[in-house]
Amino acid sequence: MAMTMTQKILAAHSGEVSVEAGQLIEAGLDLVLGNDVTAPVAIKEFRKIEGAKVFDRSKIALVPDHFAPNKDIKAAEQCKAMRDFAREHNIEHYFEIGCMGIEHALLPERGLVLPGELVIGADSHTCTYGAVGAFSTGVGSTDMAAGMATGRAWFKVPAAIRFVLTGKMAGWATGKDLILSIIGAIGVDGALYRSMEFDGPGVAALSMDERFSIANMAIEAGAKNGIFPVDERTRAWAASVSSRPFAEYSADADAEYERTVEIDLASVRPTVAFPHLPSNTRLAADSGGVAVDQVVIGSCTNGRIEDLRVAASILKGRGVARGVRCIVFPATQKIYLEAVREGLVETFIEAGAVVSTPTCGPCLGGHMGILAEGERAVATTNRNFVGRMGHPGSEVYLASPATAAASAVTGRITDPGAVMAAPERA
Amino acid sequence: MKMANGYRVWKYGDDVDTDVIVPARYLTTSVPSELAAHCMEDIDSGFASGVMKGDVIVAGRNFGCGSSREHAPIAIKASGVSCVVAASFARIFYRNAINIGLPILECPEAAAEADSGDMMEIDLEAGTVSNLTKGATRNAAPFPPFMRGIMEAGGLIEYVSAQRKAATVDGKDERA
Numbered sequence: 001m002a003m004t005m006t007q008k009i010l011a012a013h014s015g016e017v018s019v020e021a022g023q024l025i026e027a028g029l030d031l032v033l034g035n036d037v038t039a040p041v042a043i044k045e046f047r048k049i050e051g052a053k054v055f056d057r058s059k060i061a062l063v064p065d066h067f068a069p070n071k072d073i074k075a076a077e078q079c080k081a082m083r084d085f086a087r088e089h090n091i092e093h094y095f096e097i098g099c100m101g102i103e104h105a106l107l108p109e110r111g112l113v114l115p116g117e118l119v120i121g122a123d124s125h126t127c128t129y130g131a132v133g134a135f136s137t138g139v140g141s142t143d144m145a146a147g148m149a150t151g152r153a154w155f156k157v158p159a160a161i162r163f164v165l166t167g168k169m170a171g172w173a174t175g176k177d178l179i180l181s182i183i184g185a186i187g188v189d190g191a192l193y194r195s196m197e198f199d200g201p202g203v204a205a206l207s208m209d210e211r212f213s214i215a216n217m218a219i220e221a222g223a224k225n226g227i228f229p230v231d232e233r234t235r236a237w238a239a240s241v242s243s244r245p246f247a248e249y250s251a252d253a254d255a256e257y258e259r260t261v262e263i264d265l266a267s268v269r270p271t272v273a274f275p276h277l278p279s280n281t282r283l284a285a286d287s288g289g290v291a292v293d294q295v296v297i298g299s300c301t302n303g304r305i306e307d308l309r310v311a312a313s314i315l316k317g318r319g320v321a322r323g324v325r326c327i328v329f330p331a332t333q334k335i336y337l338e339a340v341r342e343g344l345v346e347t348f349i350e351a352g353a354v355v356s357t358p359t360c361g362p363c364l365g366g367h368m369g370i371l372a373e374g375e376r377a378v379a380t381t382n383r384n385f386v387g388r389m390g391h392p393g394s395e396v397y398l399a400s401p402a403t404a405a406a407s408a409v410t411g412r413i414t415d416p417g418a419v420m421a422a423p424e425r426a
Numbered sequence: 427m428k429m430a431n432g433y434r435v436w437k438y439g440d441d442v443d444t445d446v447i448v449p450a451r452y453l454t455t456s457v458p459s460e461l462a463a464h465c466m467e468d469i470d471s472g473f474a475s476g477v478m479k480g481d482v483i484v485a486g487r488n489f490g491c492g493s494s495r496e497h498a499p500i501a502i503k504a505s506g507v508s509c510v511v512a513a514s515f516a517r518i519f520y521r522n523a524i525n526i527g528l529p530i531l532e533c534p535e536a537a538a539e540a541d542s543g544d545m546m547e548i549d550l551e552a553g554t555v556s557n558l559t560k561g562a563t564r565n566a567a568p569f570p571p572f573m574r575g576i577m578e579a580g581g582l583i584e585y586v587s588a589q590r591k592a593a594t595v596d597g598k599d600e601r602a
């Protein structure tokens with residue numbers, strides 16, 4: 001029976017020769033992830049299982065990133081619950097302040113997710129690791145608890161939608177604009193329960209950072225996972241983060257897809273998702289110059305080094321518009337340090353932006369940049385639901401780092417091309 | 427399984443996300459009653475104070491989309507809601523609801539015809555949704571047996587615990 005890439009990884013981890021869409025399977029896990037919001041709930045559930053021990057102390061990752069560095073006493077208690085559990089069970093991959101980062105940027109950077117692996121995380125954006133050709137999906141805290149105890153989880157094998165990418169992106173268009181325009185076209189439940197499988201000759205030109213940002217937002221179309229084929233770029237990336245062996249899977253030539261969508265990357269333009277759904281997209285150039293109070297550059301979608309480079313290139317010598325608060329948060333300590341070494345942090349500060357320690361911060365309305373009633377932000381994050389960045393009467397517009405930086409310069413939602421000519425794409 | 431008899435409907439639209447079910451600003455706690463106090467706050471400020479034990483949430487497509495926070499179904503369950511009926515559910519919410527034992531039913535017809543304040547009766551075993559106000563009974567999509575097993579055990583943790591006990595009795599302690 002022909003299988004998609006996702007189905008092959010699920011089959012291999014469940015000991016089945018072949019699986020098909022709709023089938024319920026139990027599969028072995030290569031990694032179980034939790035954060036300071038979801039892990040405390042999971043730990044409580046875990047303790048209800050009589051005599052439970054963790055299945056493998058090297059296959060659990062605990063990351064305090066949402067409200068850390070601790071925002072208040074309650075956040076401190078939650079982080080402490082996770083830290084205590086990590087100590088008690090001798091969890092190898094617990095990341096304290098100082099070596100932490102936003103989980104979905106941190107885990108790949110630490111070589112904890114490689115091609116062909118199967119990862120669950122009690123965080124919806126766990127789907128990010130599809131970028132490296134792994135199957136990864138978000139679950140809840142109870143699934144995390146059971147996963148930590150047994151090393152296994154149940155899955156319904158998903159059907160797939162295939163996105164065949166051709167051509168090459170031009171101008172300021174990036175992976176973020178591509179995924180926003182896809183969600184705009186298919187809707188926030190356009191891929192509900194399905195896997196989004198990216199494919200085609202256009203993939204080769206997408207950087208790893210772009211693939212991460214695309215796979216990251218698969219959940220915003222309702223998908224179970226988003227996945228990229230393993231190619232030269234993936235292998236080079238894997239070799240740079242880990243020396244562990246890994247397996248490569250690829251879709252069968254006659255695999256079944258529910259539908260195939262062809263996208264010419266040359267047609268992608270800087271895109272913005274208006275409030276209050278990621279599918280409410282318009283071209284940045286057609287945004288009508290909406291005035292903004294805050295610009296947020298960071299998150300597990302776009303807080304990687306390439307994102308910061310692009311933003312800095314636009315802010316350099318221009319500066320943040322008067323009356324606009326621009327917050328940059330590098331996704332991990334390593335990215336932060338790189339940004340310091342490359343002079344990007346200097347550029348941001350000279351431009352009038354603030355640079356924060358890695359944290360989820362304002363992305364989920366946690367801390368470090370909450371919006372007041374009636375305020376608007378352009379953000380490189382992934383969600384613009386009601387109240388996502390603060391007051392229920394505030395608004396979030398989702399965009400790429402280039403569009404966000406250009407908007408910081410003008411104080412209005414702006415196509416980056418209107419501020420600066422795009423560099424040649426490598 | 428429990429049955430809800432003639433309970434009041436709270437009706438919402440499509441794409442009700444977990445950020446409005448429980449805003450992130452309250453995620454520094456996981457105490458069910460504290461979460462319930464803010465349930466649906468950002469789209470319906472009257473919900474938390476007005477909801478009564480047994481009431482039913484009815485919504486459109488993609489209910490529970492967004493973050494994986496189990497705080498969302500926990501808040502709904504703790505607020506006394508006996509069942510959520512929707513045209514469709516976001517997958518992580520669906521999974522979480524089953525894992526924590528919050529009854530949910532996918533039933534587009536019942537979701538479309540219900541209005542806030544309608545009286546509704548739900549039979550989970552039969553999978554039927556009766557709108558007493560509108561005088562219509564609809565069939566919901568049945569749960570696969572595997573998921574029914576988890577729900578009947580009382581949730582995933584109870585299910586896993588029972589499996590481990592059985593394995594120990596068989597003489598092969600999987601904890602080893």
Ligand code: SF4
Pocket residue numbers: 065066102103104123125299300301359360363364381382
């Ligand atoms: S950066 Fe935002 S979307 Fe990403 S894990 Fe943190 S809160 Fe979630």
